Amino acid sequence: MTAPSQPTWITSSYSGGSGTECVEWARVEMGTLIRDSKWADGPIVRVRAEPWTTFVRSLRQGDRSTGGGAG
Template sequence: MTALSQLTWITSSYSGGSGTECVECARIPAGALIRDSKWADGPIVRVGAEPWKAFVRSLWPGTPSA
């Protein structure tokens, strides 16, 4: 897997503006990684490609893939 420092982490546009509710994700070949942006060295949740695609499609109906 790619080293965590080499990943491009994207902050959710729905995260709270006060800086207290930030979620980030990074795409990997096998799916996505999700973490709390305030705790970058904390736990990371790995989601497989198919569940990640299903999650994204559920947010934006009509999206063919993610």
């Protein structure tokens, strides 16, 4: 499956309804882009496909420790 040339941004289903916690992601050829939807022109994080898949799978399984964070 080939990613479109312009990313199609999707709001995370985990984003808060208050408008203060909005994360968007977009699939691109080399992986996934992540940004703050309130700051669309701000920084974008690019994650390769394999780590992104591992992260999403861990969230679906309820494992909040994946990613090596302090919590």
